[in-house]
Amino acid sequence: MHFGPHLLLAALEGLVTSAVLALTALGLSLVFGVMRVVNVAHGEFFMLGAVLAWAITTAIGGHPALGFLAALVIAPLIVGAIALVAERLVLRRLNYNPEATIVATIGMLYIIQQLALTFYGPEARPVEPPFSYRILLPWFGYSGYKLSVIAASALLLTATWLVLTRTRIGLVMRATQYDSETAQAFGIPVGRVYGGVFALGAMLAAIAAVLIVPISQAHYLMGQDPLLLSFIVVIIGGLGSLRGTVVAAVLIGLSDGIISMFFSPTLAKIIATLLVAMVLVFRPQGLFGTRSR
Amino acid sequence: MSEASPVKAYALHLGVVGLLFVLSFLLPEYYHGLLARIMVLAVFAMGYNMLFGYVGLLSLGHAMFFAAGLYGAGLAVIQLGWSVPAAFAAGLACGVVVSLVIGLLALRTTGVAFMIVTMMFAQVFYLLILYFATWTGGDQGMVVPQPARVLSFGATSLELTNPTVRYMTALALFSIVLLVTLAIVRSRYGRVLVAIRENEERTKMLGYDTFSNKLAAVVISGIICAASGAAYALLFGYVGSSFASVQYSILPLLWVLLGGAATTLGPLIGTLFMYYVIDITSGYTSAYLLIVGIALILLVLFFPKGILGSIRQRWLGWLP
16 A cells, blocks of 8 residues: 555544544543532543443344444433532532542542443454444545544534523533623522533533443543543643544544554654643643633 | 650650660561561651651652662672662762752642642652663562671671561661751751641741751651662562652551551551551451552541641640
């Protein structure tokens, strides 16, 4: 294969990564933006989504599309419910103190990871894609499912954007983000908004995981990389900015895909992490973000 | 508070050191080895406490300081064939360099950004260890050969692999760091650090250069953690990348939170307690990370001051 098609393949792979990353990072970004909570357990919600997707598709059987659709609906709901419980039981009692919540979410990370290891086991398990149509390009065939992941992610991102900017729920969320005390004074149930946002953030990660699990397998440690990459995306895109998050996700996903195809993936990670740390040190508002409050 | 009772404070700390010395002759073999390890790791926790407890800077990347000492000392012995004291010094030097660079960069941020930045630098450090697997042994790690682990003074030589020598060396390091920490927190400089923790703006207004004070604290913390790492490599003979992973940045936080942040003896108590909890529960379950997770959540929810912190608040106000 020549360089051109090789690059195209790398770019396509990168776009799939970007699509999943954008959804995951958006969840992290919403939680941070509205609640000012850095959710270290976010990657574990992602992992839970994938593991649940495996469990649901195995339980339902039959045509792969049936199980997959069920997983796409049920897995995020379960993960959202777990997140809601965690938020009510732990984060709310900590008054959303930024440092205490980081320690608490680290605790959640360990608990969820260990429970997944105990009940799901250390194996990586595959989930069958709902359809196995291959699109034939002149140089290579490409999985139609992967392209549909990109489309689904774009759809979901647009939907989230519409909810945030055009609906009452979005308005309430933005008001809480802007100034929670004033929002409270105007009768917005800030506590309930926080619970909802935390659950929504976890659900976005779970949906991303269900989408990716037919491509990469479900494993109890699979939450580590998305967590780190989401942090990177959210920081580069500017904390709490949706447009920045999407742009950064595409940027990071593409460069990750291309760099890891031509160089060592470890080196790619080292460079990306170091660059982001430097961004945080020298330009804390992010590359695209506006001044954060 | 502590001004009134310097004698009491020093007596208490010397008493703890004495108790640990006596325990060396009383403990059965298994716990003897375990306690030596706990003392070395408690030094790590004390280094962490220096920054987290007294300056209020929560770092999520201290594994890199520990690993700087661990690899600095380990590589000096394995790759360069240096003697034990020289290797220990090399470990400390690595700790100084790493903490100085990280301090200069990370201290430009505060709060949550500081936590994330330190975590990311530690991750870079960890990945670098994996990337240069030819020298570092990658995720397999390296074993420091037994014949190299000997302290020699002229004709006499002490083998660090001997349990008693190992215990006493660990105790010596622990006692030195404990007393140095006590001296630091009781000094003028220690008061400035606490003032920064309580109200940085006001401390700045009173004319203190908070940045260089914080930087010094990061370096002191880095040296102590590196000392712990170097001692770990030389005493226990294993240098591995897992010690640089995020988990080893979280563990000292857990130990300090449990024992009591900003107490000199808290790190020891936290490390000891956590090790015993894991030791006991490992009889029932292999899921020790679950215990760590639950402990972290319960601590921040119900005992944010930790064991010694609560004791100091209720009964012993003079506790340093």
